[in-house]
Amino acid sequence: LIDLVVEDESAGARAKPTAMGKAVRIAVDAMGGDQGPGPVVEGALTAARDMGLAILLVGDRERIGPMVEALQPRLAPRCDVDVIHAAETIGMDEAPAEAVRRKPDASIRVAFQLAKDGRADAVVSAGHSGATLAIGRIVLGKIPGLERPGIAGFFPSLTGRTILIDIGANVDCRPVFLLQFGLMAEVLAAQVFKIERPQIGLLSIGQEDNKGNDLVLRAHDLLKAGVDGFIGNVEGRDLFSGRADVVVCDGFVGNVALKISEGLAETSELMLKRELRSDWASRLGSWLSHGAMRRFKRKVDYAEVGGAPLLGLNGVSIISHGASSPRAIKNAVKTAADMARADLPQRLTKRLAAAQTNA
Amino acid sequence: LIDLVVEDESAGARAKPTAMGKAVRIAVDAMGGDQGPGPVVEGALTAARDMGLAILLVGDRERIGPMVEALQPRLAPRCDVDVIHAAETIGMDEAPAEAVRRKPDASIRVAFQLAKDGRADAVVSAGHSGATLAIGRIVLGKIPGLERPGIAGFFPSLTGRTILIDIGANVDCRPVFLLQFGLMAEVLAAQVFKIERPQIGLLSIGQEDNKGNDLVLRAHDLLKAGVDGFIGNVEGRDLFSGRADVVVCDGFVGNVALKISEGLAETSELMLKRELRSDWASRLGSWLSHGAMRRFKRKVDYAEVGGAPLLGLNGVSIISHGASSPRAIKNAVKTAADMARADLPQRLTKRLAAAQTNA
Numbered sequence: 001l002i003d004l005v006v007e008d009e010s011a012g013a014r015a016k017p018t019a020m021g022k023a024v025r026i027a028v029d030a031m032g033g034d035q036g037p038g039p040v041v042e043g044a045l046t047a048a049r050d051m052g053l054a055i056l057l058v059g060d061r062e063r064i065g066p067m068v069e070a071l072q073p074r075l076a077p078r079c080d081v082d083v084i085h086a087a088e089t090i091g092m093d094e095a096p097a098e099a100v101r102r103k104p105d106a107s108i109r110v111a112f113q114l115a116k117d118g119r120a121d122a123v124v125s126a127g128h129s130g131a132t133l134a135i136g137r138i139v140l141g142k143i144p145g146l147e148r149p150g151i152a153g154f155f156p157s158l159t160g161r162t163i164l165i166d167i168g169a170n171v172d173c174r175p176v177f178l179l180q181f182g183l184m185a186e187v188l189a190a191q192v193f194k195i196e197r198p199q200i201g202l203l204s205i206g207q208e209d210n211k212g213n214d215l216v217l218r219a220h221d222l223l224k225a226g227v228d229g230f231i232g233n234v235e236g237r238d239l240f241s242g243r244a245d246v247v248v249c250d251g252f253v254g255n256v257a258l259k260i261s262e263g264l265a266e267t268s269e270l271m272l273k274r275e276l277r278s279d280w281a282s283r284l285g286s287w288l289s290h291g292a293m294r295r296f297k298r299k300v301d302y303a304e305v306g307g308a309p310l311l312g313l314n315g316v317s318i319i320s321h322g323a324s325s326p327r328a329i330k331n332a333v334k335t336a337a338d339m340a341r342a343d344l345p346q347r348l349t350k351r352l353a354a355a356q357t358n359a
Numbered sequence: 360l361i362d363l364v365v366e367d368e369s370a371g372a373r374a375k376p377t378a379m380g381k382a383v384r385i386a387v388d389a390m391g392g393d394q395g396p397g398p399v400v401e402g403a404l405t406a407a408r409d410m411g412l413a414i415l416l417v418g419d420r421e422r423i424g425p426m427v428e429a430l431q432p433r434l435a436p437r438c439d440v441d442v443i444h445a446a447e448t449i450g451m452d453e454a455p456a457e458a459v460r461r462k463p464d465a466s467i468r469v470a471f472q473l474a475k476d477g478r479a480d481a482v483v484s485a486g487h488s489g490a491t492l493a494i495g496r497i498v499l500g501k502i503p504g505l506e507r508p509g510i511a512g513f514f515p516s517l518t519g520r521t522i523l524i525d526i527g528a529n530v531d532c533r534p535v536f537l538l539q540f541g542l543m544a545e546v547l548a549a550q551v552f553k554i555e556r557p558q559i560g561l562l563s564i565g566q567e568d569n570k571g572n573d574l575v576l577r578a579h580d581l582l583k584a585g586v587d588g589f590i591g592n593v594e595g596r597d598l599f600s601g602r603a604d605v606v607v608c609d610g611f612v613g614n615v616a617l618k619i620s621e622g623l624a625e626t627s628e629l630m631l632k633r634e635l636r637s638d639w640a641s642r643l644g645s646w647l648s649h650g651a652m653r654r655f656k657r658k659v660d661y662a663e664v665g666g667a668p669l670l671g672l673n674g675v676s677i678i679s680h681g682a683s684s685p686r687a688i689k690n691a692v693k694t695a696a697d698m699a700r701a702d703l704p705q706r707l708t709k710r711l712a713a714a715q716t717n718a
Binding site for chain 1: 530531609620631650
């Protein structure tokens with residue numbers, strides 16, 4: 001088995017020494033994000049302060065430099081923050097394949113190169129998720145034995161959160177992809193989120209073994225044979241019930257699931273707000289209960305995790321939502337640091353190798 | 360083109376005369392429903408009173424007869440309500456194929472036979488949805504030119520509601536199935552829900568034409584060529600945004616979508632209630648705003664439509680949720696009556712034939 005951890009010796013030799021000594025170093029694509037670098041820089045600086053991380057902000061030095069100068073003294077005065085210049089940015093509306101070809105100096109590419117070179121332990125991007133996936137695969141490569149990297153998303157549940165994989169990296173899957181998603185997310189749940197004996201479910205249209213489409217029926221057998229914590233089929237409602245810690249599906253279904261949840265949450269909030277403004281009793285009532293409302297919103301808010309881990313590359317990376325708040329970025333950077341500290345790529349490689357030995 | 364309307368001459372000759380003369384007659388499987396016949400009978404009687412319908416309650420006469428005697432004088436004293444005996448019931452945990460073979464006198468089968476014989480204009484069932492689908496296909500048959508019947512579900516949106524088709528009848532689809540779902544739901548939206556020039560979207564993971572899995576990419580071209588109101592791809596969030604009146608997807612994705620929405624709505628309500636009980640200000644606040652909360656709940660409540668139309672059979676039928684309230688059943692019966700009044704099976708047949716002529 002090849003040792004593929006980011007901090008191998010050769011990488012360490014090239015690593016830039018940091019003021020914090022062994023602090024985990026996170027490369028953040030500061031040019032991603034729908035509202036420009038502002039929320040990304042603010043979130044990254046806050047993460048540096050709260051978790052003693054070193055931050056490499058990648059992007060246009062002319063824009064990011066002044067932001068760091070303005071924010072760092074207040075937010076993270078004693079932290080190790082560097083700006084790494086990247087001349088280009090990939091816009092949210094660019095075709096990934098073309099952007100990859102045409103922009104060798106794009107901020108997300110430079111960020112992944114820092115990880116490849118051992119100068120960063122993880123990458124966080126709030127930019128173009130398709131381009132992030134494509135460039136991550138090109139620059140870092142896949143771990144050995146893996147068919148396809150997958151993106152893990154998080155759903156708020158009654159007992160904490162549910163991990164859904166894949167939420168959009170692979171729209172057409174073969175059964176073995178789903179098996180490997182399950183194996184990888186099981187490791188993520190256990191090693192990064194410290195869940196003992198995670199429960200892994202397969203997303204279907206009924207709990208019975210014989211329910212599902214052709215892909216799910218065939219994947220069911222593979223997961224049953226290969227994944228320790230497999231509990232069988234689960235249904236859409238189980239993303240929120242806490243029945244499973246990890247739910248496996250193909251990237252088309254996962255992406256639809258994510259966007260339905262976001263859409264329903266946003267629409268419900270809008271409808272509820274409208275109703276709560278419609279008469280004086282409701283207005284007073286909602287003012288009195290705004291603390292409870294805020295706590296509720298925080299529980300169902302995706303910003304609590306802050307991003308979606310991209311699993312299966314030779315390195316750690318997190319894809320954040322383009323509209324991420326500073327708090328979402330802060331939490332994404334924290335999750336990325338936890339993944340790096342857990343040596344996740346090495347653990348995933350070992351898990352896949354063990355599964356293949358068993359097969 | 361064969362005339363397949365339920366009320367054709369031969370059927371009319373066999374039709375049981377009702378006290379209301381030309382009243383629309385709805386056969387209701389009274390044995391469906393998780394809580395037994397009670398809510399179903401109550402909902403059906405209320406519908407009879409509110410909409411001047413004739414109701415045929417199908418099931419165990421020994422159980423349903425006394426319920427009708429007890430409820431009718433209060434709920435629907437001057438309405439035409441009959442009990443049609445059926446000796447058997449299909450349980451929610453039975454395998455559809457076996458139940459179909461083994462129980463020729465099941466209540467849902469007797470209900471469909473009433474429609475087949477022209478004694479009922481539509482069927483409403485809150486029972487086993489798989490068995491309802493299977494028996495509906497056997498007894499009534501598909502309309503000419505149709506590949507597969509589809510089930511249409513409803514999602515609350517900012518502007519009203521969105522129809523999603525298919526929500527579970529077909530877990531593995533070919534592109535032409537999706538085209539025909541779009542054609543059928545367009546007619547449903549226009550003729551039953553009176554939406555002028557309905558907008559039809561294809562559920563995908565991005566609005567661009569080139570986003571989607573293999574099925575969606577191929578279905579896109581068919582829908583673009585064949586469906587008048589086709590607006591291209593829509594995303595999960597658009598089930599609630601009001602961007603489309605109809606959203607088309609395969610039955611696996613649709614079923615997951617439905618159960619995710621139900622699950623998130625239930626979980627959110629539970630979490631919010633918990634928070635609203637956590638301190639006195641919130642408790643008082645939620646008491647003051649309970650009117651707004653109730654109006655909000657009613658807007659997002661699936662009971663407002665009450666059931667899912669099964670499109671593509673030679674007859675009208677609605678599949679209701681097993682946990683349906685009397686209000687849900689009442690609304691399902693109302694929707695079924697609207698579908699019957701609109702001669703939906705005949706209109707769908709004509710629409711499919713026109714699409715084939717164009718192709």
